[in-house]
Amino acid sequence: MAFVVLCAVLVYKWLQSKQLPILLIVTNLLGLLPIFFAPLVFFGSIFIFDNPGNYALALLLFLAVNSYSVVLIFMMVLSTKVYLKTHSQIKAMIPLIPALIVYGFILYFFVVIGT
Numbered sequence: 001m002a003f004v005v006l007c008a009v010l011v012y013k014w015l016q017s018k019q020l021p022i023l024l025i026v027t028n029l030l031g032l033l034p035i036f037f038a039p040l041v042f043f044g045s046i047f048i049f050d051n052p053g054n055y056a057l058a059l060l061l062f063l064a065v066n067s068y069s070v071v072l073i074f075m076m077v078l079s080t081k082v083y084l085k086t087h088s089q090i091k092a093m094i095p096l097i098p099a100l101i102v103y104g105f106i107l108y109f110f111v112v113i114g115t
Helices: 003-016 022-033 034-050 055-066 068-086 089-113
Strands: none
Touching: 003 022, 022 034, 022 068, 022 089, 034 055, 034 068, 055 068, 068 089
């Protein structure tokens, strides 16, 4: 857990060094929040190998499930690069749309289906 907090602090310092608007920094950091669940996701994804019918498919699913943190970091870096190139906060939010869609599905699951 300390490693994740250290990474978050380093990302925050990196974002501040680029002289970005506070709204973009906050949005990028909120987009990275699911990375805190990476150890739990990794532990849960080990059970994909319990009794796989197709080992190659199980390995592919394992890699796909555990690569979400890399995708989130890529979206944050892409958003920052878009802002530095265009200086438009609206255009810089475009790479973060997939994260917002995922958050919407999670919210729907917990609010509508979970009750």
